[in-house]
Amino acid sequence: MERQEIIDGLIDVLRTVRTIDPEKLNNVTEETDFLTDMNTPSTELINIAAKVEQKFDVEFEDDDIDNLGSKVKDIVDLIIRAKEREA
Amino acid sequence: MPANNRKVAIVGMGGAFPDCADINVFRDKLFSGKSLIREWPQAVAYNKQIRSTVSGFIEEEEMGLEPIYASPVNGFPETYVDKLDRIPAINLATSDLGCIWAMLGAQESIKQAGWTKAETESEQTGVVVGSGGGGNVIARNAWHAFFELGKKSRIAGSHTVDRAMAYREAANISCLIKNKGVCESIISACATGLGNIGYAYRLIRFGLQDRAIAGGVEGTSIETFIGFDAMQVLSKGFAPAESSRPFDIRRNGFVSSFGAGIVALEEYEMAKARGAKIYAVIDEYFNNSDGDGNMFYPSYDGQLRLWKGLSANARIKPDVVKVHGTATPVGDILELISVVDTLGENGYHVSAPKSQFGHMLGGAGSVELITAIMMLENQQVLPCLNSDTLNPELENFQKAEGWKGSTKPAEAYRHLIPQQTLSKEINQIVCLNYGFGGTNSAMAISRDI
Numbered sequence A: 001m002e003r004q005e006i007i008d009g010l011i012d013v014l015r016t017v018r019t020i021d022p023e024k025l026n027n028v029t030e031e032t033d034f035l036t037d038m039n040t041p042s043t044e045l046i047n048i049a050a051k052v053e054q055k056f057d058v059e060f061e062d063d064d065i066d067n068l069g070s071k072v073k074d075i076v077d078l079i080i081r082a083k084e085r086e087a
Numbered sequence B: 001m002p003a004n005n006r007k008v009a010i011v012g013m014g015g016a017f018p019d020c021a022d023i024n025v026f027r028d029k030l031f032s033g034k035s036l037i038r039e040w041p042q043a044v045a046y047n048k049q050i051r052s053t054v055s056g057f058i059e060e061e062e063m064g065l066e067p068i069y070a071s072p073v074n075g076f077p078e079t080y081v082d083k084l085d086r087i088p089a090i091n092l093a094t095s096d097l098g099c100i101w102a103m104l105g106a107q108e109s110i111k112q113a114g115w116t117k118a119e120t121e122s123e124q125t126g127v128v129v130g131s132g133g134g135g136n137v138i139a140r141n142a143w144h145a146f147f148e149l150g151k152k153s154r155i156a157g158s159h160t161v162d163r164a165m166a167y168r169e170a171a172n173i174s175c176l177i178k179n180k181g182v183c184e185s186i187i188s189a190c191a192t193g194l195g196n197i198g199y200a201y202r203l204i205r206f207g208l209q210d211r212a213i214a215g216g217v218e219g220t221s222i223e224t225f226i227g228f229d230a231m232q233v234l235s236k237g238f239a240p241a242e243s244s245r246p247f248d249i250r251r252n253g254f255v256s257s258f259g260a261g262i263v264a265l266e267e268y269e270m271a272k273a274r275g276a277k278i279y280a281v282i283d284e285y286f287n288n289s290d291g292d293g294n295m296f297y298p299s300y301d302g303q304l305r306l307w308k309g310l311s312a313n314a315r316i317k318p319d320v321v322k323v324h325g326t327a328t329p330v331g332d333i334l335e336l337i338s339v340v341d342t343l344g345e346n347g348y349h350v351s352a353p354k355s356q357f358g359h360m361l362g363g364a365g366s367v368e369l370i371t372a373i374m375m376l377e378n379q380q381v382l383p384c385l386n387s388d389t390l391n392p393e394l395e396n397f398q399k400a401e402g403w404k405g406s407t408k409p410a411e412a413y414r415h416l417i418p419q420q421t422l423s424k425e426i427n428q429i430v431c432l433n434y435g436f437g438g439t440n441s442a443m444a445i446s447r448d449i
Helices: A003-015 A044-055 A062-066 A072-086 B023-031 B097-113 B136-148 B160-164 B168-177 B189-205 B222-230 B268-273 B300-311 B331-343 B361-378 B410-416
Strands: B008-016 B065-068 B079-082 B125-131 B211-218 B259-267 B280-289 B320-322 B349-351 B428-435 B439-446
Touching: A003 A044, A003 A072, A044 A072, A062 A072, B008 B023, B008 B097, B008 B189, B008 B268, B008 B361, B023 B361, B079 B097, B097 B125, B097 B168, B097 B211, B097 B259, B125 B168, B125 B189, B125 B361, B136 B160, B136 B222, B160 B168, B168 B211, B189 B211, B189 B259, B189 B280, B189 B361, B189 B428, B189 B439, B211 B361, B259 B268, B259 B361, B280 B300, B280 B361, B300 B331, B300 B428, B300 B439, B320 B361, B331 B410, B331 B428, B349 B361, B349 B410, B361 B428, B361 B439
Parallel strands: B125 B211, B320 B349, B320 B428
Antiparallel strands: B008 B259, B008 B280, B065 B079, B211 B259, B280 B439, B428 B439
């Protein structure tokens, strides 16, 4: 799965998170930070992770989520890692 | 003890009311003698699993809300959208349905009160709001995902605590209005609504706060409803509008309903000085317990002591007694007799607004206080719907050994209970609510004249 394809799917997920301003989803890059660039409430990160698990049909390790960074690339890496583990 | 004879004014009110778009519709329907009780499709859908199917329920759409079911857990309202843009998404994310009603009621109350931003956000402004039940809708779905479906705990989302915790309504109102004074909930079953307002009244009376948003809530929840349905205490066998029948000889239970009543309280002289509209003045609040070890059965002795306590430091001569009057077989007449034995057989009327909208549980005391404020404003007593026939014979408890109260049948007090809206001079109203556990609460309010 290409990284851009994952980002597009991630943005689909983010559009369902109502505490994120949809306008902030127009120019998302791998370096975009959920907390500082999107003003996502920190409590929403776990909701995003849970939704991503459903969207991409993967299950993250609890340790991976505990150590998750707040940038888009961190979630992309996590998805790829989980996919590889399950392959 | 009261500080410097401080008095407390009610300067705003709002909430959520069954089958009513807003508080003005609520007022119009009440005084025109309408019932707000309907057959509840959600209950009907459970067929024989459920015994009672009528309720004063409130659907999301009726409040301009839309539930979002984006969660991977089927049927779990992940959050709500406010289609009228009254509540920000960040506050909706931490709310269950009742919390949203409470926030809307708080907004409306503050608007009526005319508090400035600085006044609202002051250290002298408190929030005291609670509900009778837990966040049952939220908890049920989270538990189902974890225990039955075997999902990770995070699948239900990260908001099950804030959306289901016992004082969620107070917490959400406080985060919305950004007050810096107290934020608490008083939980006392069906006395919750009046209990929260009573506690807020004391905070102001005793000089600890100058203003408070106070009230009680019960969000629509089939999970809550079935608990009472299981106890066989809900009304059965009548058309919806006829199902809540306080005092009537054919009454066979209460109608489980939902709603929210929120008021804005303010120290009287401050409200007066800034020219606020004063809807009513709180004369006194008193609460106690039966002390007889019985969780459910009402206590004549407890209610007499309630009146005594209410009258100890205040002039209590009500023109209307707004009773708890749930339409359960024992409670109504025992309550009526405790009123009569306290006030005498004439000179006031008895109003049981549950006849029009059922029993809003944790919201009952506060919504019914709002109906009392409306009675003061309109100078009209609300009708007791369906109180068609009062028992010409004694109740069983009146025949029991050791009974010390009135030995007249309910029929002897027909003149106290109007069946149509009644206009008359009303200067003071006493509001009564009781709850499981033998808790009793009473508040007297007066016109500001």
